[in-house]
Structure formats: structure tokens, C-alpha cells
Amino acid sequence: MLDPVLASRIQFALTVIVHIIFPVVSMGLAPFLIYFTWKDIRSDKVIYEQLRRFWTRIFAVSFATGTVTGLVLEFEFGTNFAAFSKTAGELFGGPLALEGMMAFMLEATFLGIFVFGRERVSDRLYFLSSIAVGLGTWLSAVWILIANSWMQTPRGFEVVMEDGQPIVHLVDPIAAYLNPRFPWMFVHMQNAAVESVALLMAGIGAYYVFRHHIWGYPIDNIEFWEATLKIALVVLVITAPLQAIHGDLYARHVVETQPQKFAAMEAIWETDSYVPEYIVAFPTSIQDLLDPRAKEIFGLGIPGGASWLASGGDPQATIQGLNEFEGPQPPVAIVFWSFRIMVALGFWFILLAFWGVYRWWRSELYEDDLLHKALMLSAPLGLLAVELGWIVTEVGRQPWVIQGVMKTSDSVSPGLTGAEATATLVGFAIVYLGLLTLYTYVVVRIIRAGPPDGDELTTAESSSPPQTEVSTDD
Amino acid sequence: MTDVGTLASDTLFGLPLADIWFGLVFFILGMFLFLDGFDFGVGILFATRDDKHEREQLLAAITPFWDGNEVWLVVFGGALFAAFPAVYANLFSRHYLLMFAILGALILRGLAPEMYEQREDEPWQRWWGRAFIVGSFAAPFLLGIFLANWLLGATTLMTLPGIIVGLTVVTLTVVDGVAFLRLKTRNELRDEFKTDGYRALALYLILVVLTLSAVYLTAPELRSALLSLLVVGLVVVNLVLTGIYAVATRSDRYYVAFIAGAGLVFTLVSIIAGLMYPAIDRVEGLTVGTAIVSPLPLNIMSIGAALLLPLIFLYFGVLYSVFSGPIEADESY
Numbered sequence: 001m002l003d004p005v006l007a008s009r010i011q012f013a014l015t016v017i018v019h020i021i022f023p024v025v026s027m028g029l030a031p032f033l034i035y036f037t038w039k040d041i042r043s044d045k046v047i048y049e050q051l052r053r054f055w056t057r058i059f060a061v062s063f064a065t066g067t068v069t070g071l072v073l074e075f076e077f078g079t080n081f082a083a084f085s086k087t088a089g090e091l092f093g094g095p096l097a098l099e100g101m102m103a104f105m106l107e108a109t110f111l112g113i114f115v116f117g118r119e120r121v122s123d124r125l126y127f128l129s130s131i132a133v134g135l136g137t138w139l140s141a142v143w144i145l146i147a148n149s150w151m152q153t154p155r156g157f158e159v160v161m162e163d164g165q166p167i168v169h170l171v172d173p174i175a176a177y178l179n180p181r182f183p184w185m186f187v188h189m190q191n192a193a194v195e196s197v198a199l200l201m202a203g204i205g206a207y208y209v210f211r212h213h214i215w216g217y218p219i220d221n222i223e224f225w226e227a228t229l230k231i232a233l234v235v236l237v238i239t240a241p242l243q244a245i246h247g248d249l250y251a252r253h254v255v256e257t258q259p260q261k262f263a264a265m266e267a268i269w270e271t272d273s274y275v276p277e278y279i280v281a282f283p284t285s286i287q288d289l290l291d292p293r294a295k296e297i298f299g300l301g302i303p304g305g306a307s308w309l310a311s312g313g314d315p316q317a318t319i320q321g322l323n324e325f326e327g328p329q330p331p332v333a334i335v336f337w338s339f340r341i342m343v344a345l346g347f348w349f350i351l352l353a354f355w356g357v358y359r360w361w362r363s364e365l366y367e368d369d370l371l372h373k374a375l376m377l378s379a380p381l382g383l384l385a386v387e388l389g390w391i392v393t394e395v396g397r398q399p400w401v402i403q404g405v406m407k408t409s410d411s412v413s414p415g416l417t418g419a420e421a422t423a424t425l426v427g428f429a430i431v432y433l434g435l436l437t438l439y440t441y442v443v444v445r446i447i448r449a450g451p452p453d454g455d456e457l458t459t460a461e462s463s464s465p466p467q468t469e470v471s472t473d474d
Numbered sequence: 475m476t477d478v479g480t481l482a483s484d485t486l487f488g489l490p491l492a493d494i495w496f497g498l499v500f501f502i503l504g505m506f507l508f509l510d511g512f513d514f515g516v517g518i519l520f521a522t523r524d525d526k527h528e529r530e531q532l533l534a535a536i537t538p539f540w541d542g543n544e545v546w547l548v549v550f551g552g553a554l555f556a557a558f559p560a561v562y563a564n565l566f567s568r569h570y571l572l573m574f575a576i577l578g579a580l581i582l583r584g585l586a587p588e589m590y591e592q593r594e595d596e597p598w599q600r601w602w603g604r605a606f607i608v609g610s611f612a613a614p615f616l617l618g619i620f621l622a623n624w625l626l627g628a629t630t631l632m633t634l635p636g637i638i639v640g641l642t643v644v645t646l647t648v649v650d651g652v653a654f655l656r657l658k659t660r661n662e663l664r665d666e667f668k669t670d671g672y673r674a675l676a677l678y679l680i681l682v683v684l685t686l687s688a689v690y691l692t693a694p695e696l697r698s699a700l701l702s703l704l705v706v707g708l709v710v711v712n713l714v715l716t717g718i719y720a721v722a723t724r725s726d727r728y729y730v731a732f733i734a735g736a737g738l739v740f741t742l743v744s745i746i747a748g749l750m751y752p753a754i755d756r757v758e759g760l761t762v763g764t765a766i767v768s769p770l771p772l773n774i775m776s777i778g779a780a781l782l783l784p785l786i787f788l789y790f791g792v793l794y795s796v797f798s799g800p801i802e803a804d805e806s807y
Binding site for chain 2: 061063068070073075077078080092096097099101105108113121170413415438
């Protein structure tokens with residue numbers, strides 16, 4: 001039997017890691033769907049109807065899976081983290097309730113019209129539904145990130161002891177809800193979602209373009225996949241550099257507000273100046289695994305790089321080391337490596353985007369098989385980068401559940417037994433991995449089936465009488 | 475920004491905001507048990523249909539709606555968390571395994587129709603059909619147990635009153651499922667559901683009587699509340715509504731039966747809330763007045779709810795009017 005605190009933490013981590021994929025796909029797809037719907041209504045081109053219908057199917061499956069997995073998260077605060085829910089309920093419950101009422105309701109009701117109602121409603125209402133669905137997904141992120149960013153940089157509250165338990169009282173809602181972390185998180189997260197979906201689209205488009213143009217397989221609807229690839233590249237070349245720019249600013253904000261997390265991201269134990277930015281660093285022994293740089297066997301660093309990054313341009317700047325903070329430290333290795341791989345992926349995406357756009361500009365987009373392979377392999381990497389980013393954010397703030405206010409070890413339900421927590425952990429590990437497999441299987445099936453056939457769509461929609469009837473009558 | 479704290483006073487129309495939120499939490503629960511309830515009912519009735527085409531019609535009847543319907547559960551959790559954080563924490567951690575069982579059932583129920591439609595072949599559809607039926611039965615049954623445990627302050631997983639209330643909620647979802655399907659189908663199929671409706675209604679009546687007896691026998695502290703004017707009145711209204719449902723079903727007044735079905739859910743939830751009040755967590759000795767969140771966040775939530783709930787009803791109005799009327803025989807959206 002696992003300790004209830006540990007089991008609850010693993011369970012929450014597991015459910016979040018699986019759940020986050022679905023809202024990211026929904027949030028990232030939303031602007032694409034609004035664009036496809038607009039073009040479908042405004043132009044006669046079949047391709048936009050194909051794009052809308054194809055990606056709506058993937059959106060619908062993601063939304064359904066996201067709903068059922070997200071439901072679990074909402075209740076896990078009560079089941080596993082009752083002490084946290086009691087302490088922070090005043091600040092945390094409100095955003096969750098508002099997310100449900102303001103965002104999720106909007107998204108879920110209009111999704112019904114958006115997915116099933118094309119033939120039943122006017123163009124105007126249909127387009128409005130696509131906007132309502134998109135707005136719903138983004139507003140959801142607003143409220144969830146308000147709740148999460150408050151835990152990272154808590155403001156606008158006071159702590160009062162009630163019956164031996166600390167209770168957080170809301171004092172200044174504006175300061176609490178629009179806390180310093182919120183804008184950074186929101187911008188970085190939304191851009192990441194759109195970038196991840198652009199990568200998925202580019203990878204899928206490249207797969208068919210590669211099979212058709214390089215291998216010479218005849219593929220129906222090749223124009224559809226070419227268009228998918230091109231649209232994805234346009235979005236990628238905008239979002240990928242932006243992600244690096246606000247990512248850098250975000251990191252500097254972390255230095256100011258959560259220096260312990262930043263020290264863990266860089267694996268800096270002693271306060272120092274002119275700190276190098278290590279690209280990789282390996283310790284000599286297993287015991288040092290929590291510190292990738294301890295007695296390093298191999299380290300490759302840019303001199304002054306970390307100082308430069310932390311201060312926004314001064315390689316001589318001093319960085320606080322982990323040893324300055326009392327008590328337990330976050331698991332440094334997880335944070336260090338997650339941060340590094342996320343950043344490396346971010347730069348890879350920028351390279352990939354410009355490579356693709358350059359080939360396109362040279363009219364060689366369909367000929368570069370290496371590019372196609374790179375895009376295919378990179379299709380799921382945007383989602384991986386999102387996961388790693390969240391690991392940095394959430395693991396990096398340990399041992400705190402609310403930075404400087406409440407420890408994670410004090411947040412778990414007091415009556416929870418190790419047996420209960422372990423049983424549900426095992427159950428959810430099986431269910432969630434099953435869900436992920438099933439989701440992947442269904443999405444792959446949708447991709448393999450491809451878009452609805454262009455000819456079918458035009459005949460179904462044209463009002464001219466069928467010609468064949470005349471000939472058979474004669 | 476503390477002026478929000480004084481923007482709304484702690485009473486509205488003479489009622490304390492705490493009581494209004496107690497009512498609101500149960501109202502939202504009622505919305506969920508009614509709207510997703512008929513989805514559950516459709517899922518259970520799915521078991522009575524072997525014909526592939528009929529099964530697809532049943533699925534088509536609920537597919538545009540169920541996402542929106544299920545969100546009421548999310549809003550219920552959020553509202554309870556926001557208004558009564560201590561109750562949210564106590565209740566869900568106390569019923570730890572039950573909550574996870576409910577979530578498991580809802581996962582199965584939510585996923586099954588989505589998966590069913592992904593592939594055409596028989597084994598795939600047979601298995602997801604079964605998952606749909608099991609999830610649709612288990613979710614309301616376990617939610618009923620949860621409600622009974624909440625009301626009676628039970629700390630064990632399964633109690634006899636819990637099982638009776640669970641079965642009551644299950645039959646009620648079938649009653650509502652029939653009313654909904656009679657709006658959404660035509661001809662023979664529509665007539666055949668009539669019998670299911672009568673049976674479910676009869677079973678529901680028996681179970682309501684059993685539920686009230688079980689509460690009377692196992693919870694002496696609730697006896698006076700049970701015999702109070704409010705609760706007796708609600709029970710009478712509930713019984714009258716079963717009569718209206720039966721008559722409307724017989725005379726094919728589909729909308730009347732549907733609305734009576736909704737009334738049954740709301741009166742049942744009101745009976746539970748009426749029996750519970752002013753306590754909200756019997757085990758911890760919390761009342762509505764002591765468990766309520768402090769004034770500033772309460773006022774923010776009240777303003778939020780006052781602005782957003784009418785909007786939500788507007789969305790649902792649009793959705794249900796777009797997909798109103800029976801589904802066409804060859805239509806599966």
C-alpha cells in the first residue's frame with residue numbers, strides 16, 4: 001500500500017497528464033474551426049467544408065473524452081485533497097464554478113449545434129455556434145488558469161486559523177484573480193495549444209503528401225491534405241517564434257516570483273553569479289540523480305547563460321541557489337530535464353516551421369522528403385512539450401501546493417487510507433491508459449478514413465435535378 | 475475592491491444568501507438529474523431494443539444534448555465547492571470509493587455512445603452498447619446512494635436506504651427517458667415505449683413509498699421533518715405528478731408527460747433538500763448557516779450566477795429548439 005499523500009499525488013498527476021491532451025486539442029483546434037466555418041459559409045470551395053467536417057469529428061471526440069476525464073479532476077479536489085479544498089475553497093471553488101457556468105456550458109450546448117446542426121440552422125447561427133464553442137474552450141482555460149496561477153503567485157487573501165485549520169479568506173478579488181502569473185500562463189498555454197494542433201495537422205498532412213508525392217501512391221483528396229499542411233505551416237511559423245519569446249519573459253517572471261522553482265529548473269544549489277546555462281549535465285553517481293549537476297561527469301554549458309536568462313541580459317547576475325531555501329526541495333532532476341527538453345523542442349519547432357515555409361516559398365514543399373519525415377515525427381511533440389511545461393510548473397513548485405502558504409503534504413484528505421488511495425490509483429491508471437489508447441485509436445481511424453469525399457459533398461448540396469434520372473426514363 | 479462585499483447584502487428578498495445557495499445547489503442537482511437523467515433512461519431502455527436501426531434512433535435522440543446535460547454535474551460540483559467548500563471537501567472525501575465508482579460509471583456512459591458510432595461492425599457495437607447500458611444504470615443508481623448517504627449522514631458505502639433511493643433514481647430516469655423518447659420517436663416505436671413508461675412509473679411509486687418508510691424507520695431524527703407541512707406537501711405534489719404523467723402518457727400528450735417527468739425529479743430533490751435543511755453535513759454537524767463561504771466570495775458568486783444562469787437557459791433554449799421534434803426515421807445526425 002502506498003502512503004495516501006504519495007498515492008494521491010501520483011493519481012492527480014496521472015489524471016491531469018492524460019486529461020490535458022484533450023482540452024489542448026480542443027483549444028488549439030477552436031480557432032481553426034472558426035476559420036474553416038467562415039470560409040465554408042463564404043466560399044463555394046468544397047475543401048473548406050471538408051476541412052470543417054474532418055476536424056470537427058476530431059474536436060468532438062476530444063471534447064467528449066475531455067469531459068469525462070475532466071469531471072474526475074473536479075471531484076478529486078474533494079476526494080483526495082479535502083484539506084486543500086477546505087483551506088482554499090474560498091479562492092479555488094469560485095473559479096471552478098464560474099468555469100462551469102460561464103465557459104463549459106457555452107461550449108457544450110453550442111457544440112451540439114455545431115456538430116449536428118449544419119442542416120438545421122441558418123449560416124449565421126451556425127457560424128455563431130463555432131465562435132461560441134471556441135470562446136467556451138478559451139474561457140475554460142481562463143478560469144482554470146486563474147485558479148492555478150493563484151496557487152503559484154497567491155495574492156489578495158489573508159489566512160485565518162479556524163478550528164485549528166488555516167482558512168484562506170478572499171480580501172481583494174481583483175488581486176487574487178488577476179494575480180501576476182495569470183497573463184504569462186494564459187498566453188503561453190493558449191499559444192502552446194494552437195502550436196501543438198498546428199504540429200499535429202502538419203504531421204498528418206505531411207504523411208499523405210509524402211505518400212502521394214514521394215512514394216507515388218494515388219490518394220483521394222490529396223488537395224485536402226496539401227491544404228492542411230499549408231494552413232498548419234502558416235500557423236506554425238507564427239506561433240513557434242512567439243512561444244519562445246513569451247517563454248523567455250515567463251522564465252524571468254518565475255525568477256522574480258518563484259526563485260526556488262527557477263533554481264530547480266537550472267539545478268543551481270549554491271547562490272552564484274555568472275552562472276552557465278547547462279544544455280546537458282550528468283551526475284557521476286546514482287545518488288546524485290536529484291541534482292543533474294552534482295559532481296558532474298559531463299556538463300555542457302554556455303558561460304553566464306543562466307544569469308543572462310534570469311536577469312534579462314546580464315551574464316554577471318547573481319542567482320539564488322536551492323540551499324537558500326529551507327525544508328524539502330522539489331525533485332530537481334525532473335524539473336531540470338523537463339525544462340530542457342521543452343525548450344529544445346520549442347527551438348526545433350521554430351526550425352521546422354521556417355524550413356517548411358522556406359521550401360514552400362521555393363515551390364519545393366512537396367518534394368522535400370526529409371521535411372515530410374521531420375513533420376511526421378514531430379506531430380505529437382507539441383503535446384509532449386505542453387506536458388513537460390506543466391511538469392516544470394507543477395513539480396517545480398513543490399513542496400508547496402499554494403506557494404508559501406500550504407504544503408502539498410498538508411493538503412490531502414485527513415481520513416484517506418493508503419488502501420483506498422492505492423485502489424483508486426490502480427483503477428484510474430488502467431482506465432486512463434485505456435482511454436488514451438482508445439482515443440488514439442479513434443483519432444487514427446478518423447485520419448485514415450480521411451475527409452468526406454469532395455464529389456459526394458457537391459452532389460449532396462447542389463439543388464439541380466440529377467441528370468441520370470432523365471436518361472434511365474428514356 | 476472590498477466594495478463588492480457590500481454590493482449585495484447577505485439577504486435577497488428577505489432570504490439569507492446561504493439559504494438561496496442551498497436551494498441553488500439542489501436546483502442544479504435537479505437540472506442534472508432531470509436532463510442527464512433522461513439520457514440515463516434512454517441508455518437503460520437501449521437494453522430493451524435489439525434492432526440496430528431502433529438502437530441508432532435512440533442514440534440519435536440524445537447525441538446533440540448529452541454534452542450540455544452532463545455539464546450540470548460539473549456546475550453542481552463547482553457550486554457546492556464555491557458556496558460550501560467544507561461540505562464539498564467532507565462529503566466527497568467521506569464517500570471516497572463511491573465517488574470514484576460514480577465517476578467510473580459516468581466515464582463509461584459518456585464514452586460509450588461516442589465510441590459506438592465510430593465503427594459499423596457488430597462486435598464493436600455490441601460491446602459499446604453493453605457499456606452504454608451498464609453505465610446508464612450504474613450512474614443514477616450510485617448517485618442515488620450518494621444522495622441517501624448525504625441525507626442520512628451515513629459513513630458506510632452501502633446502506634439499505636441507500637440502495638432503495640438508488641433504485642428510485644434509476645426508475646425515475648427510465649420514466650423521464652420514456653417521456654423524452656416519446657417526444658423524439660414516431661409510430662410503433664413511440665407506442666411501444668408507453669408500456670415501459672407505465673412499468674417504470676409503477677415501480678417508481680412503490681420505491682418512493684419504500685424510500686419514505688426507510689427514512690422514517692432508520693432516521694428517527696428526521697421524523698418530524700418528514701411529517702412537516704413542506705415535505706408532506708411535496709410528497710402529495712409528487713404523487714399528483716405521477717397521476718398527470720400516467721394520464722398524459724395514455725392520451726399521447728407528449729409534452730405534458732415530459733414536463734410532469736421533470737416535475738417528479740424536482741419534487742424528489744426538493745423532498746431530500748427539505749428533509750436535510752437546515753443541516754447540510756450531518757456527520758460534521760454543519761448547517762447551511764455555518765458552512766457557507768464568507769460574504770465577499772459569496773457575493774461575487776451570487777452576482778456571477780445571477781448573470782450567467784439566464785444565459786445558460788438561453789443556450790439550452792436554442793439547443794432544444796434547434797433539435798426539437800421527432801427524429802426522422804433515416805436521420806442519425
